[in-house]
Amino acid sequence: MLNTLMGDYPVTKQFKTHTAKFAFAEVKGGPASAFKRVVRDLEFDVAEMAIMTHLIAKANGKPYRLLPFVVLARFQHPFLVYNAARGPLAPEDLHGKRVGVRSYSVTTGAWIRHILAEEHRVDLSRIQWITFEEAHVAEFRDPPNVQRAPAGKEVMAMLAAGELDAAIVGAIPKDESIQPLIRNPEEAGKRWAEKHGALQLNHLVVVKNSVSRDMADEVYRLLVESKKAAGNPPMLPHGLEANRRNLEVAIDCAYKQALIPRRFAVDELFE
Numbered sequence: 001m002l003n004t005l006m007g008d009y010p011v012t013k014q015f016k017t018h019t020a021k022f023a024f025a026e027v028k029g030g031p032a033s034a035f036k037r038v039v040r041d042l043e044f045d046v047a048e049m050a051i052m053t054h055l056i057a058k059a060n061g062k063p064y065r066l067l068p069f070v071v072l073a074r075f076q077h078p079f080l081v082y083n084a085a086r087g088p089l090a091p092e093d094l095h096g097k098r099v100g101v102r103s104y105s106v107t108t109g110a111w112i113r114h115i116l117a118e119e120h121r122v123d124l125s126r127i128q129w130i131t132f133e134e135a136h137v138a139e140f141r142d143p144p145n146v147q148r149a150p151a152g153k154e155v156m157a158m159l160a161a162g163e164l165d166a167a168i169v170g171a172i173p174k175d176e177s178i179q180p181l182i183r184n185p186e187e188a189g190k191r192w193a194e195k196h197g198a199l200q201l202n203h204l205v206v207v208k209n210s211v212s213r214d215m216a217d218e219v220y221r222l223l224v225e226s227k228k229a230a231g232n233p234p235m236l237p238h239g240l241e242a243n244r245r246n247l248e249v250a251i252d253c254a255y256k257q258a259l260i261p262r263r264f265a266v267d268e269l270f271e
Contacts, residue, residue, distance in 0.1 A: 015226035075189025097165035
């Protein structure tokens with residue numbers, strides 16, 4: 001029986017019926033709230049995992065390898081928001097400003113910083129990043145322009161109060177005054193995809209190195225069957241070659257922000 005961390009998605013619904021093979025953890029707050037248990041405590045044999053956390057974990061010798069199965073991917077452009085009630089703001093205005101993000105190394109934050117630097121020529125070192133949690137990987141150290149928010153503070157309350165100029169969020173707020181900082185974010189995402197020939201990966205699946213190759217192959221087979229049962233939804237590619245370009249761009253994103261010390265070759269992630 002493999003200890004398994006896996007969220008509830010259409011593509012994992014059938015997979016999670018295999019309770020004779022997998023002991024599925026019940027996690028309040030979703031799988032992301034347990035990523036520290038994966039990369040610090042090495043608690044799980046199979047786990048959903050954010051791509052940036054996995055890259056950082058690999059750079060720090062954590063004993064997990066990737067399976068080429070995507071459970072979550074999206075273009076991140078809508079998830080950088082600001083309080084429009086406090087006046088206009090554009091990405092190019094962020095120099096010298098305070099931007100909140102749950103943790104500096106989270107995947108959505110890394111993709112947003114990539115977008116700001118590449119598409120808007122923002123110098124990331126000239127932004128004061130305000131975080132609310134430590135990194136998933138204990139060995140990771142934030143850069144010097146990262147500051148922890150005071151205890152008890154919440155990102156949306158700070159944004160509403162003007163204590164933050166912008167924030168990176170996991171879901172679009174319903175408050176109409178909170179608007180995407182990047183104009184026409186859906187169109188911007190399409191342009192990014194055309195330019196890079198890639199998706200912005202969020203969560204894939206990892207297995208512990210102690211899991212045999214045969215068993216890992218079985219995990220992957222069951223995931224693919226589960227995805228087919230869900231109708232093969234778009235933007236969730238499976239297979240190494242189907243994800244090679246996606247992973248190359250993710251690795252480059254992490255390396256350019258010094259989240260990892262070197263560019264991994266894609267095939268290294270599966271060794």
